[in-house]
Amino acid sequence: MPEFRQNPISKEWVVIARERAKRPEDFTKDSSGKEEVPSHRDDCPFCPGNEDKTPPPLYTIDGDNGWRLRVVPNKFAALQPGLSPKREQVGKFLRAGGFGMAEVVIETPQHNLTIATMDHETVRDILQSYKVRYTELSQNDRVNLITIFRNKGKKAGTSLEHPHSQIIATPIVPPHVRDQMTKCQVAYDTYGACVFCYMLKGELSQRIRVVIESDRFVSFCPFASCSPFEVRILPKRHTSSFGGITPDEIEDLADSLRFTLKKIYIGLENPDYNYIIRSSRVEAPQAKYYHWYMVIIPKLTIPAGFEIGTGIYINTTLPEKCAEYLRKIDV
């Protein structure tokens, strides 16, 4: 029987429609995306040798044979630091200059890696670079929100093959983010605790949706997953801002993230995906009601008219089955 399930954070609902249930194997990728990728491409702006194709780096980690990671301003940035964030009225409408910072983390010199196939050290460096840039960007008085994300593959909206993530700092905290934080404040009243901590307790006591539990992080398929194999990774320690991540947590997350993505890589045959780090707005790094987290969304389905119109997602897989499938994959 189909059922509605509520996301305890956003209070949005999903429909889990088991009648049309798909098996995990049904989501494995078609062969079109399986061609061999070389470890270096002369025409790739992120490959070693083409450093002049990007603006000068904002942060670099060097190794014995040149750079191991570079963070550069996005050459095709949709937002620019030189513009004014001032609101202006245009007739009956509101606009503002496109102030903001858009940065690219070039994760490794090697063109054909992805997080699932990287070693611990490389993933740790990526997370470390996120933290360094997050901290630096949050010093800017006009920045109110910092979003870190990774688009992997064409279906996830990127055309660049070289392994990279992005960081975008905006003056605007959009309703999409602010409204959810407000709901978390209301939930704090109800539960007397952070609703994420509350949810995490629920997941850990039921255990059926947990994929990996480490000392400091839990990786699980949420009760009200919007789409097949959606995975969230939450720090066990309550922290509202990603900027508050500790060195120990970075070491731990490097493996939690790497192993989660490796399970997805093996089990679903290297699907395209988006991951996003959702953090409290900059002004509230100590919020008791909000909890930063990562969400990984493999691009296996397409939101259609019903999803766009209502925000209710129809998910044809049981999150419990997805978690079970991922748990069984050795990494």
Place this chain on the structure above:
Amino acid sequence: MPEFRQNPISKEWVVIARERAKRPEDFTKDSSGKEEVPSHRDDCPFCPGNEDKTPPPLYTIDGDNGWRLRVVPNKFAALQPGLSPKREQVGKFLRAGGFGMAEVVIETPQHNLTIATMDHETVRDILQSYKVRYTELSQNDRVNLITIFRNKGKKAGTSLEHPHSQIIATPIVPPHVRDQMTKCQVAYDTYGACVFCYMLKGELSQRIRVVIESDRFVSFCPFASCSPFEVRILPKRHTSSFGGITPDEIEDLADSLRFTLKKIYIGLENPDYNYIIRSSRVEAPQAKYYHWYMVIIPKLTIPAGFEIGTGIYINTTLPEKCAEYLRKIDV
């Protein structure tokens, strides 16, 4: 220079990034989707002769040579009328039975038509069937929201080729819908009028984003369009519920919709799209602060990590240019 623009209804922001601007021609479809479609397929469950492949119709319009339009329950419905909408606690989580109705409007017996290539009468009948089913479904005491939508093509999330729309009635008014209505109530305080009427006045006085203006409807590319060639069609007369559409408005909308989609069909070479009719929740058919409308979203781009994480869409086309391009296409 990139700029932020605010959607006056949802208060969400988009980034219009003209630096990366694409020309309308850049969005025309690749040749892969251009194979000839036959007017009848023996294996299509919606084609004449296969009426036994669908449940018995809920509504039919007959012509001289058999049916011209059929509305049937969705055989693979994600929601079912026999289930209980009662909320239940599962550990720390909330669920409910998947109560609801899911119906399919089989728009024409002819397999290879789409609204852009239909005649006035056929599109009028489709809109008429929406109204009949909307009215009928809204009588059900347990139904609180009715969503009408059309997914055209694989990129828009449908695998069925035969021209069809869908109607889904839910007991749940999700936050995605309710929160927006609440914002409209607040806006009613600010403007002393419906914010949609206010926006429509803005669009009609600037005129640069209007695609088609008829006696009763305005078709335009919104100031803060989330994606290229997004078009909204609003009734000029303030009405909060689609159920309140009059026969005259149906006649008028049939052409406004048909011509808008024909311009998109010609100008963008038959792209996949979703359209959605957003209507007030069932309990508030007379709300002074809400206004029903149609939104058409051609599937030309893919929302990626930044869009998913923040709700801020990066749009590389100017809505003014899209409207100008569509205006110039003769239909």
